[in-house]
Amino acid sequence: MPTTPSTPYVTPGTTDTFLEPRREDCPWCGSSRLRTRVRTTDPLRHRPGSFVLDECRDCAHAFQNPRLTAEGLAFFHRDFYERQLEEFTDRVLSARAVRRRHRATAYKLSSLPEPESWLDVGTGHADFPEAAKEFFPYTSFDGLDLTARVEQALLEGRVEEAHRGYLTTPGMAARLRARYDVVSMFRHLEHAPDPRAELRAALTALRPGGHLVVEVPDPRSAFATLLGKWWLPYGQPRHLHLLPPANLRAELESLGCTVLVTDRSAPHLPYDLSAAVALLLAPVHPLLRAVAAPLLDTASILDHTLAPLLRRTPFSNAYRIVARKGPG
Secondary structure (H helix, E strand, O other), rough: OOOOOOOOOOOOOOOOHOOOOOOOOOOOOOOOOEEEEEEEOOOOOOOOOEEEEEEEEOOOOOEEOOOOOOOHHHOOHHHHHHHHHHHHHHHHOOHHHHHHHHHHHHHHOOOOOOOOOEEEEEEOOOOOHHHHOOOOOOEEEEEOOOOOOOHHHHHOOOOOEEEOOOOOOOOOHHHHHOOEEEEEEEEHHHOOOOOOHHHHHHHHHEEEEEEEEEEEEEOOOHHHHHHHHHHHHHHOOOOOOOOOHHHHHHHHHOOOOEEEEEEEEOOOOHHHHHHHHHHHHHHOOOOHHHHHHHHHHHHHHHHHHHHHHHOOOOOOOOEEEEEEEEOO
């Protein structure tokens, strides 16, 4: 069975003060057959230290090893880091593109029975609930996020209730028990220290017959192999787990869910090449970055030109699962 490390170790002068001991088994299946998939530094802040993603040779689960402690996670989710991450994202995905993506996602989900209440987990500024109201005008949207952005979203009227933390934060699941017809987790599960527990808590928040929507990066994407540590969804140091589709489907089915949809086409984001170029240019002087701007533009054009083809191939960089909770 998988074991859970507990005591953090300290290496002066590096971010290793925020890391737990390295584990020798897979946190998903317990196998000891591990291999190092990628080793990288923090590509945005360029702090001292490095981060490692290991992969299980048996179930293909990829995970940060050693993993950040709770203090480390809090450190890397401070508002300044969140702002920098969003500024970086704006370089490779415009605000208009993000709005268009959220609207397209809401449209795809509009085939669901009209929900009375919806919890968007990892909502950030609640951009998805804001877009989804066009297709679900009678639905009450609440938001949950690790950062203060969700509280700002509440003040701006984008959500009706704001909850801060994980679904597994003590007391959260009990407070939200059976309150929602839909729980969505867009690009959230990879941040959760225990994705299995987060899924169970999401189902606790759902009413019987409710729907769970999970969208995550696909670690089996061919771009992950092609780009290595410059593949943006590796997301170090904030991404703790990358789940292959087969593992997530099997877990949901073991929890009594019926998997209705597995979609690897619509969730693909056309940013692999442009994000890799932006990460390469991030540490250089702003003047040199400006000179290299045409390279970033060219990469972005390639991303968007190839997207209609790539989203239907193993190069698709994400997938979405829609599952219905059983009766009890």
